Amino acid sequence: MVERTYSPAGLLVFGLGLAAVLATALSGLGVRWGLWDFRTGFTLLRISAWTGLGVAALAVIACFVITAPPMRRGLGLAAIGLVCGVLAFVVPASYLNQARSVPRLHDVTTDTGNPPPFVAVLPLREKAKARNPAAYDSALAAVQAEGYPDIRPLRVTAPARAAFDAALALAVERGWDIVAVAPQQGCIETTATTLWYGFRDDVVIRVTPDQGMTRIDMRSVSRIGRNDAGANAARIRAYLAELESRLTRP
Secondary structure, eight states: OOOOOOOHHHHHHHHHHHHHHHHHHHHHHHHHTTSSOHHHHHHHHHHHHHHHHHHHHHHHHHHHHOOSGGGTHHHHHHHHHHHHHHHHHHHHHHHHHHHHHSOSOSEEESOSSSOOOOSTTHHHHHHTTOSSOSSOOTTHHHHHHHHOTTOOOEEESSOHHHHHHHHHHHHHHTTOEEEEEETTTTEEEEEEEOSSSOOEEEEEEEEEEETTEEEEEEEEEESSOSOOTTHHHHHHHHHHHHHHHHHHOO
């Protein structure tokens, strides 16, 4: 009876693949958990990406090397290592490609001429030592107009108070931290936290009557980082699309 043992090559690439995937995950989770800052996280992400690419190459070689029948159980491990290596490379590469394909912005708003201001969020930003200013930089308007021409105010026929209540309910459903609610001013200030890195982005929603309709403006600002990889624009798009659907639903 031939003993079916695992190939050392298969075991090696399997272990390296898992380590690369783990490093990729921890690059962001470490930032979220306060173990290191985002720069260290991005450095770890780059290292894990190149490690993953190397593991994938080794896994391909290992799959060809493992040919003897007693070693065939290692083929499965090598295949898993290959998948892990590819994932460890593709995830960071996709993120980097996304960051390079969008405008270099950290502050996105539906009203660049009169952006909704932050008030209640300001002490929280100061306490967190936010690197980006809360005051809107008018120079960003031209960059946004070119890169995100679709980011515009939402206008609905629903009464302002009904729109305000729906906007607040949706913010709560999305898990954003509600910082301030001012119905008389039509303003809602919140903070959204990204899933992986735990970046905290401040969001203000403004609901105002507008020539027989209701206008809803929104602004989303990253506390750190000059390039949000499109996160703020994506947040505004998704939120306003869902809000419009709720307010216009029969």
